[in-house]
Amino acid sequence: MSNKEESKVWSEFVCVKQSSIATSEIGNFDGAFATKDFKEGELIERGVMRRLPMGFDGHKCEEVFTWSDERPNKTWAMGSGCAPYYNTTSKDRENTHMVRYFDENRFEIFAKKDIKAGDELFHTYISLEWRECFAGIDKIVNNKD
Structure with missing residues (x-):
């Protein structure tokens, strides 16, 4: 494989470092x-997703993704590449914006607007309000007291 179109996992232009929204309050x-x-x-x-065993509780672990449209979510997965750090x-x-292909256990992330080199990459997690692990960041993002 010689290019990104043929590769299942590709994140050549993304790096991981301390978040610009990290605070002493949330760590x-x-x-x-x-x-x-x-x-x-x-x-x-x-990238690709690895489904976690049924019964895994992802509510307390921010490194996993909801991997279905069901509510409440019962399917959890771990993402490859830099995806867990968005x-x-x-x-x-x-x-x-992440496009999720549940049947193929893969995803693609696209720019929702023009992005400059050095910008932090963000998307809105659909699980922000109901996952215990996001309580601190939910306060910051949604200006909750």
């Missing part, structure tokens, strides 16, 4: 950052 944590400029609609990263934010600040 230090990492984020994903663009290492080049992206145009709206451009592919940023592609932090959540409010809809008006998100700059990426």
